[in-house]
Amino acid sequence: MKLTRKQQSALLDCMLEMGDLLLDSGAEVSRVEDTLTRMGKAYGARRMDVFVITSIIIMTMEFAEGEGMTESRRIQTAGETDFYRLEKLNALSRRCSVTPLPLPDLRKELDRVAAGQKPFSMRFWGSVLVGGSFALFFGGTVWDGLAAAAFAAVICLLQQWLGRTQINTAAFNLLISLAVGLCVGVVTGLIPALHMDKILIGDIMLLIPGLAMTNAVRNMLVGNTISGAVRLAETLIWAAALAGGFMVAMLIVQAVH
Amino acid sequence: MKEIVTQLITAFLGSLGFALLFGLRRRYLFVSSLGGVIAWGVYLIMLAWTDVGFLSCLAAAAVAVVYAELLAHGLKTPATLFVIPAILPLVPGSSLYYAMSSAVRGDLLSTRDYGAQTLAYALAIAAGISLVTAVRQLRAKKP
Numbered sequence: 001m002k003l004t005r006k007q008q009s010a011l012l013d014c015m016l017e018m019g020d021l022l023l024d025s026g027a028e029v030s031r032v033e034d035t036l037t038r039m040g041k042a043y044g045a046r047r048m049d050v051f052v053i054t055s056i057i058i059m060t061m062e063f064a065e066g067e068g069m070t071e072s073r074r075i076q077t078a079g080e081t082d083f084y085r086l087e088k089l090n091a092l093s094r095r096c097s098v099t100p101l102p103l104p105d106l107r108k109e110l111d112r113v114a115a116g117q118k119p120f121s122m123r124f125w126g127s128v129l130v131g132g133s134f135a136l137f138f139g140g141t142v143w144d145g146l147a148a149a150a151f152a153a154v155i156c157l158l159q160q161w162l163g164r165t166q167i168n169t170a171a172f173n174l175l176i177s178l179a180v181g182l183c184v185g186v187v188t189g190l191i192p193a194l195h196m197d198k199i200l201i202g203d204i205m206l207l208i209p210g211l212a213m214t215n216a217v218r219n220m221l222v223g224n225t226i227s228g229a230v231r232l233a234e235t236l237i238w239a240a241a242l243a244g245g246f247m248v249a250m251l252i253v254q255a256v257h
Numbered sequence: 258m259k260e261i262v263t264q265l266i267t268a269f270l271g272s273l274g275f276a277l278l279f280g281l282r283r284r285y286l287f288v289s290s291l292g293g294v295i296a297w298g299v300y301l302i303m304l305a306w307t308d309v310g311f312l313s314c315l316a317a318a319a320v321a322v323v324y325a326e327l328l329a330h331g332l333k334t335p336a337t338l339f340v341i342p343a344i345l346p347l348v349p350g351s352s353l354y355y356a357m358s359s360a361v362r363g364d365l366l367s368t369r370d371y372g373a374q375t376l377a378y379a380l381a382i383a384a385g386i387s388l389v390t391a392v393r394q395l396r397a398k399k400p
Contacts (some may be wrong), residue, residue: 006283026279028337058367083338084280084317088308090335136263138351203356205271206278211341212380217383222390243357250361 003044004205007103008069011043012061014106016050019050019057021114022089026081027217029053029227035093053227054234056175056224081211084118120160127206135202144195147187148202155180155206169234173241178209181249189257200246207242261301269295281338288328292343296321300347310374311381317384318344318385326389340386349378 003011004190015036022032033050040048040061047062060070092109095101101109131152136145158179164170180203186198213235272293274288296317303313325339354369 011362027335028336031335033336035288052333058261081279081341084282085275085333086337087282094333122277122280126274126276127354130272131274133274134350137271137346138268139260151306197354197358202349204354205345205350208348208350208353210350213379214344214348214383214386216392218387221383221387222394239353242354243360246357247356247361250358256360 001062003182006010008061008063008067010103010107012059012069014061014110015039015061016057016071017107018093019052019059019111019115020073020075021085021110022059024077024079025051025080025085025089026079027086028215030222032057035089039093040099043044043100054231060181061235063069067204069078078159082118085113087246088113113136123160124156127152130206131155131202133202134205135198136196138201140198141193143193144198145202147184147194149197151180151184151199151203152206154183155203159237162182170237170241173207173238174245177242177245179245181205181246182252185249185253187245189253204242204246209238209242213239224249264301265294266298268293271346275345277341279333281342283334285334285338288343289339289342292321292324292328293340293346295324296343297346307308311377314347314378314381315385316389317347319388321347322386326393344382344386345383347378349375352378377393 006145011020015194017126018039019032019250022035023066027035029052031054035056036050036059037048040050040059045061045063049062051058055075056072057075058070058072060068062068092113096106100106128149130150132145136142140148155176158176167175179198184196184199185201188199189192196208209249216228216231219225219231221228273286276289280378281289284379300313300317302312302380303316306364321343322336322340325336325343326334328334328339329336352371352374355369356375359365359367
């Protein structure tokens with residue numbers, strides 16, 4: 001396939017969009033590099049140089065001798081894991097690696113993936129189930145589980161509401177953990193049969209960046225050192241914000257009792 | 258015994274919750290959540306056998322990833338879909354919580370212990386996953 005300069009630019013644009021969507025759905029950095037490289041080659045690039053970290057994608061495609069083109073994209077959002085999109089993108093890239101789609105079609109497919117999102121009800125019931133199950137898992141009573149499930153519902157709604165604002169992740173974690181810590185503190189103060197620690201542990205599972213942290217360390221272990229280090233620093237700050245919020249809430253609850 | 262059964266059942270439900278939360282397709286939900294049970298089962302067996310938390314967690318994560326990779330290979334989907342729900346029961350939520358609550362009480366010794374445990378488990382999970390990646394890379398040739 002021989003592309004004009006304009007088409008090449010459009011292709012790069014599409015591929016950056018693909019990378020952006022992949023990162024936003026929680027794909028691994030190495031996976032994004034791999035996917036883009038393979039796709040670029042399928043579209044006729046002789047050489048692909050892709051560098052991805054969680055905040056930027058830089059990509060150079062070389063179509064023929066001296067016909068290179070470089071574009072980059074700044075990634076703003078640290079997206080939450082979205083298997084629904086991830087699977088769609090995976091299928092799309094697989095398809096393109098076998099027989100490259102014409103550019104307008106590729107663009108259309110990408111727009112379709114970008115528009116589609118997992119339904120809110122799945123998020124909601126997922127959160128409730130996670131909060132309740134992990135409170136029991138870590139040794140809570142059935143009542144603790146039910147309470148944790150109820151608070152998980154509150155967390156989900158708060159996340160939904162705060163997610164629409166421009167707030168950054170650290171401040172977000174601080175606010176949400178403070179709010180949840182206070183709510184749980186008040187309720188367990190009123191109902192002594194409930195265990196504050198088990199309820200909070202169940203709900204913490206929804207909030208801790210355990211996954212992001214694991215991925216960061218894992219990136220460093222498999223050779224994506226820069227990306228891993230940046231991510232690790234971020235997640236440590238998020239975790240500290242989370243801990244800070246809970247600790248302030250606990251101190252307030254303690255002082256009131 | 259009752260405790261173990263409760264843990265395994267809630268590990269399943271917890272993984273299921275995360276799979277839902279992350280928008281996994283309905284027909285993968287069961288096998289994906291089963292990964293959480295397998296991971297926790299391996300962790301408990303290894304813990305009973307070796308009594309070393311770090312090692313048990315590492316082994317559990319590694320087994321979970323092998324399970325996920327096999328599934329992904331069979332179903333032609335990205336392995337992440339099965340890795341993430343499976344390893345989540347291993348995430349040290351409780352030690353993180355106890356590290357915080359002992360810090361609030363001013364008990365620095367416990368804070369340090371729980372904090373170190375939290376980090377060790379996070380590292381163990383990452384190492385377990387990377388171990389499998391490394392083995393897989395050994396089998397793939399340079400392009």
